[in-house]
Amino acid sequence: MKNLWILSLASLGLSCSALANSSSPSYDCSKAQGSIEELICQSDELSTLDRQLQPLYSQAIKQLSSDDAQTLKAQQRGWIKGRNDCWKADDKTECTLTSYQTRITELQISTASIEVPSATYYVCNNEAAFKLSVYFYNDTLIPAAVFSYNKAQQLSEPAVGLLTRTASGAKYQAQNATLWTHQQEATLTLFDQPPMNCKIQK
Structure with a gap:
């Protein structure tokens, strides 16, 4: 999976300001499953992070071979399960926030949407x-x-x-x-x- 972290520098351009203007997540809140998905729908901050994550994940899938894409999909399913497990946390919002921030950071690096430093x-x-x-x-x-x-x-x-x-x-x-x-x-x-x-x- 090394090529998850060594990808082309020709990468996606994200408009964070545009994302920040949306108050709904990337999924249909009328079909939210579980308390964490409902929590995300109720939070502008979490909804914005959800919408920021989605294009990064989609871009990562496009940049990978078929086998590595399948591995990343499995990792993403695991991440979603971990995020949803935040219902067990004392501070559910903080747990969910940290989960999104961590995953977005990982995808920003793997998609090279942030310039690779020396x-x-x-x-x-x-x-x-x-x-x-x-x-x-x-x-x-x-x-x-x-x-x-x-x-x-x-x-x-x-x-x-x-x-x-x-x-x-x-x-x-x-x-x-x-x-x-x-x-x-x-x-x-x-x-x-x-x-x-x-x-x-x-």
């Missing part, structure tokens, strides 16, 4: 052959970092980390990895492994 390269654990590459996205809905590492000529799958609150530096949380950056240094922590210390390659 990569920043790090050397980790003082090993010249252990390199970390990071693309810092500051213009996505949630600031994000797409990072992967090359160790012993083995390239990892790209991970998408979303910026989270931290006392100092910047912390990007991915599904099974955490990237913390501060000035010229970074700390990469993979699931159930010791942290790796990295410094910007000069």
